[in-house]
Amino acid sequence: MASRITFIGAGNMASAIIGGLIDSGVAPTDITATAPNASELDAIKERLGINTQADNVAAVGEADVVVLAVKPQIMRAVCEELKPSIHETRPLVISIAAGLDAATIDQWLGGGNALVRCMPNTPSLVGIGASGLYANAAVSEEQRALSTQLMEAVGIVEWVENEALLEAVTAVSGSAPAYFFLMFEAMEEAAVKLGLPAETARRLAIQTGLGASAMAQRSDHDPATLKQNVMSPGGTTERAIAHMEEAQMRTIIADAMQACADRAAEMAKELAKKN
Numbered sequence: 001m002a003s004r005i006t007f008i009g010a011g012n013m014a015s016a017i018i019g020g021l022i023d024s025g026v027a028p029t030d031i032t033a034t035a036p037n038a039s040e041l042d043a044i045k046e047r048l049g050i051n052t053q054a055d056n057v058a059a060v061g062e063a064d065v066v067v068l069a070v071k072p073q074i075m076r077a078v079c080e081e082l083k084p085s086i087h088e089t090r091p092l093v094i095s096i097a098a099g100l101d102a103a104t105i106d107q108w109l110g111g112g113n114a115l116v117r118c119m120p121n122t123p124s125l126v127g128i129g130a131s132g133l134y135a136n137a138a139v140s141e142e143q144r145a146l147s148t149q150l151m152e153a154v155g156i157v158e159w160v161e162n163e164a165l166l167e168a169v170t171a172v173s174g175s176a177p178a179y180f181f182l183m184f185e186a187m188e189e190a191a192v193k194l195g196l197p198a199e200t201a202r203r204l205a206i207q208t209g210l211g212a213s214a215m216a217q218r219s220d221h222d223p224a225t226l227k228q229n230v231m232s233p234g235g236t237t238e239r240a241i242a243h244m245e246e247a248q249m250r251t252i253i254a255d256a257m258q259a260c261a262d263r264a265a266e267m268a269k270e271l272a273k274k275n
């Protein structure tokens with residue numbers, strides 16, 4: 001990937017993607033990241049060897065791709081600051097902000113921009129990210145391919161043609177690493193109650209999550225069949241799964257994902273009202 005990529009914002013998600021890009025072979029010198037805090041920039045420069053810059057406008061000057069990786073609440077101020085520069089150089093703009101639609105960001109940037117909305121997740125850091133992408137009408141086929149290439153460097157990519165579906169993507173992958181971390185926390189706590197040392201419990205739970213994911217990914221069977229294969233009739237797993245079903249675990253997951261998607265829509269409305 002011979003493009004120069006600038007990240008506006010160098011926080012959790014930007015550093016996860018940058019780390020994954022470098023591991024995939026992108027030259028650190030082709031990547032620039034900005035943030036207001038000099039010590040955060042120094043830390044990321046030292047850790048990843050990328051270019052850093054406190055001045056957002058200077059950082060987009062030479063970029064082919066600009067990734068907007070700041071919190072949704074400050075996106076408008078950042079876009080307005082970048083508007084003249086982006087208007088002049090017309091890079092591909094990729095926003096990773098939750099709950100901010102492409103038309104609003106394009107408008108804040110002065111209009112007429114090739115803009116991709118991306119909903120990534122933090123496992124991008126280890127090259128196992130899952131990103132949903134949506135392109136506005138100004139994005140060329142070449143820019144679509146570049147966006148795919150960029151995000152595939154850190155995981156899998158799924159395009160949606162209906163922008164509203166990014167809310168579902170947020171629920172199933174953007175926010176979802178946290179659901180699995182909660183599961184690991186809960187399994188560790190429960191295993192400690194069953195007598196295992198915490199470290200042992202944590203290692204076993206995490207490795208089991210990794211193994212189940214790898215198996216589900218490689219197998220020809222669907223997750224329901226793989227689950228059934230663990231459940232010996234009259235055995236231990238059957239008892240555990242029965243308990244989860246009785247406790248309405250599916251409903252809990254469905255309700256949590258609905259709340260997540262609703263919050264993405266709500267954030268868009270709140271930000272539109274504020275601006």
Ligand SMILES: NC(=O)C1=CN([C@@H]2O[C@H](COP(=O)(O)OP(=O)(O)OC[C@H]3O[C@@H](n4cnc5c(N)ncnc54)[C@H](OP(=O)(O)O)[C@@H]3O)[C@@H](O)[C@H]2O)C=CC1
Binds near residue numbers: 008009056
């Ligand atoms: N975290 C996640 O799992 C995911 C996050 N996202 C989206 O990614 C975006 C970033 O989230 P996340 O990385 O978690 O947030 P962080 O708070 O970790 O990162 C935000 C970054 O933006 C920097 N920043 C603040 N103001 C400016 C400015 N004016 N110019 C340039 N940089 C600035 C912050 O610097 P400082 O720390 O000095 O304020 C920080 O480096 C959000 O829009 C979120 O919706 C999407 C998918 C998943």
Ligand SMILES: O=C(O)[C@@H]1CCC=N1
Binds near residue numbers: 098170174175
């Ligand atoms: O919680 C959030 O709002 C961000 C977006 C998806 C994951 N983290």
